[in-house]
Amino acid sequence: MDWVLVYMLVGSITLLNLFQIMLPPRANAFSMDSAVYLAILFVYGINFVLQVLFIYSLVELCYKRKMSLWRHLFNFSIYCLMLSSAYYTFIIFKGDIGQLNVYNLFPYVSSLLVYFSINVALIVLFFYFQGGVFRGALDLGVLKEACVGYSVTLLLSLVLSILLDEEKYFGLFLFTILITILSFVFKKFLQLYQLVSDSANKDQLTGLYNHGFFKETLKEQFSDCKMLKQPLTLAFLDLDDFKKYNDRNGHLQGDRLLTFFGKLLQKAVEGTNFTAARYGGEEFAILMPNTAKEDAHAFLNRLRKEVNDTYFDGVEHIPYRCLSFSCGIAEMEKDMYESDELIHQADQALYYAKAQGKNNVQLYDKHNMCLDEIKFKQDLEALEQQVKFFLSKDVYTYRHSKRVFKYALEFGSRLGELTDHERQTLILGALIHDIGKIEVPRDILNKQGKLEKHEWEIVKKHVTWGREIIAAEKRFDDLLPLIELHHERYDGKGYPYGLKGEEIPKLARILCILDSFDAMTTERPYQPTKTFEEALEEIERCAGTQFDPVYAAKFVAFVREHYLPLAEMEQLN
Structure with missing residues (x-):
């Protein structure tokens, strides 16, 4: 063994660990020691690199005495596993130790991928068994930065391999000095970045975030x-x-x-x-x-x-x-x-x-935040004026909105668990829930027959357009979830976001039932009209999939008590 080279490699790894490269914006630090280990692996093989790793671990044990012994053993074991796996991957893909082949980089890339994958997997397992949540593993931004870092590691390991092969001692010295200088440059760059970031993110008067x-x-x-x-x-x-x-x-x-x-x-x-x-x-x-x-x-x-x-x-x-x-x-x-x-x-x-x-x-207590009745009436009048725009464009949507509004008024008053504020929000949301259809072309709204796929995609956008229209006035903020989410399904197959179960706000789940019931029981040119009883059976069948099962059952009971007797009387007459 060339013990001079061993000591120089250990010294290089020590310096690279002391002068890590810091990357904005998260100030994540990574060391170039992996580039040195991989270069040793490619040039001298597994035995040599493990001996260098062992000697460096002893050195680290001396200058990091505050770190517990089991952590030193854990780090040593991780590197042994990563380097051994990278070595055998390199051999399997016909890599040649000591002979750098720039025309066939596949063995080098493969060994790096194995090295990187094992590193990430072991760190995630470590945090898992520690009982903590490793949010970094769930953060795509951190993973992207890690991919960039390891790509640079592979390039630098190839550079160091060439230097070790051509100019052993001087090449290693040159590489170490270069990386150390880069560490200082990146540190300065990070400081400037944080300075600019603070000036952009901080309020100049108070020093707090803006x-x-x-x-x-x-x-x-x-x-x-x-x-x-x-x-x-x-x-x-x-x-x-x-x-x-x-x-x-x-x-x-x-x-x-x-x-x-x-x-x-x-x-x-x-x-x-x-x-x-x-x-x-x-x-x-x-x-x-x-x-x-x-x-x-x-x-x-x-x-x-x-x-x-x-x-x-x-x-x-x-x-x-x-x-x-x-x-x-x-x-x-x-x-x-x-x-x-x-x-x-x-x-x-x-x-x-x-x-x-x-x-x-x-x-915040929704029981104390109820709307004033006078303000409620003013809001109701303002929204009715907006709904009247449908009279000239799509009279069906106008009448549908008024009917759903009526169901919300009557059904909401019988839901004892709703506060006054929630009841009023449901009523206002029911009236204005389809306002986004103002933006849908007239020929699509009034089309006789089934919509084409591209036409249906346009119609689905009415929930987003409706939100944008109503969001212009801050006083109607409570209505936004009802307007945007009344086509979400309890099983997560609705639109626009595919929310599921109780991820969907309660009032939006109720409005979905009212909206669907009126759509089923109203005559349309492209679908058969259901009777009240048939519509109720459909709601019961879809409870737990399309509809919230609790409110579906309550609405069915409400309609059977208050509407079916009237419908039966009309049929007799």
């Missing part, structure tokens, strides 16, 4: 917590009487107050996994993953009291004579399908807190 970054983080956390079935809570905070403070003390002092309050929030979330942001103006938000709403309430109520006891110049002249905020809290529910619903609920809870006299923390 609105845009917070919305993106909320979407990611919402998706992750929904998939992993973990709680996610959102809180909105609004500084009380900030306008009065501004009017009395001036906008510059108002900006100082916002900066001061931002620092209080930063200090409050230190050491937690919470994300605090300035949402806009004097409104702030805190996102709390893996936190139930009761724990969030306790946390924010403590913070409210601390803020009350913290003096800031000029607050003695506002109504509470101290610094205070109102707060609304909402927790993600299992039938929510997008993060905007969580925002809407937290926003409603915040307004409720302000209506209770400010300087308090309120949990």
Whole structure:
């Protein structure tokens, strides 16, 4: 053995592990030690590379004394397994140790793929047996970065193989210096990237994250917590009487107050996994993953009291004579399908807190958030005006919307588990649920006969178009799930997203039944009309597949009690 080369290789691996290459945006670090191991494997074979690995492991044991012994053994075992598997793969695919063949790279690529696959599989198994959730294995972004890193590893291992074959000592020295310099360059690049990223993602006045970054983080956390079935809570905070403070003390002092309050929030979330942001103006938000709403309430109520006891110049002249905020809290529910619903609920809870006299923390409670009857009537009138557009384009859709509205009005009033707010939302959603058909061409809407495939695809888009139309007015945000999701099926075979079971919001599941019942019992040119009894039998047959079985049974009972006697009387007459 060439012991000088062995010591140089061990020194090179040590340096490459100390000076790892950092990649934005996640600041993931990877070492080029695998490139050295693979190059040794390709040039000198399995025995030599395992001896180098063993000596380096002893060196690592000395300079990483804080790491537990079992972790050292685990790392050594992983490398042994990866290198042995890569070696035998290389041999099986006719690779020639010590003879670099640039005209046949297949053995090199195959051995790298095996090396990479075993690495990922063993790390996932490690986290699995540790009882943790290895989210990195589920993150496609991390896997893409790993693929790029290992592709670079293969290229560099081939470069080092050539250098070892041509200029053994000097080649290894040159390679090590080059990678070390690259490590410094990438580290500097990452620092510049993070500096630019912070300026783009941070609010310059308060130092907290800004609105845009917070919305993106909320979407990611919402998706992750929904998939992993973990709680996610959102809180909105609004500084009380900030306008009065501004009017009395001036906008510059108002900006100082916002900066001061931002620092209080930063200090409050230190050491937690919470994300605090300035949402806009004097409104702030805190996102709390893996936190139930009761724990969030306790946390924010403590913070409210601390803020009350913290003096800031000029607050003695506002109504509470101290610094205070109102707060609304909402927790993600299992039938929510997008993060905007969580925002809407937290926003409603915040307004409720302000209506209770400010300087308090309120949990979202649908029983306390019912709409005012006068406002309900105003919303109803506004939506009826929109539905009337169908009179000139598609009278069938107009009449269908009015009938489904009537079913929602009557059936909703008999569902004892619905709050006033939910009942009113169901009624308004039923009236406007097909508004997106305004965008469907007239010749498709009024076609006599079955639709072609491309025509059906256009019709299916009416739920998305309807959402876009109604989303223009913030006061109708509660109706968006009903408009967009009333064609989702309980078995997950509906559209537009293929949601399944309780992933579909409750009111959308109810509206699906009402909408389908009217479609079945109304005369159409391209399908036979069913009697009420036949339609009810169809709903019973499809309960659990197309329809929510609980609400399907309740609707069937409702129709048989209130509509079938009238239908039978009409037939007798």
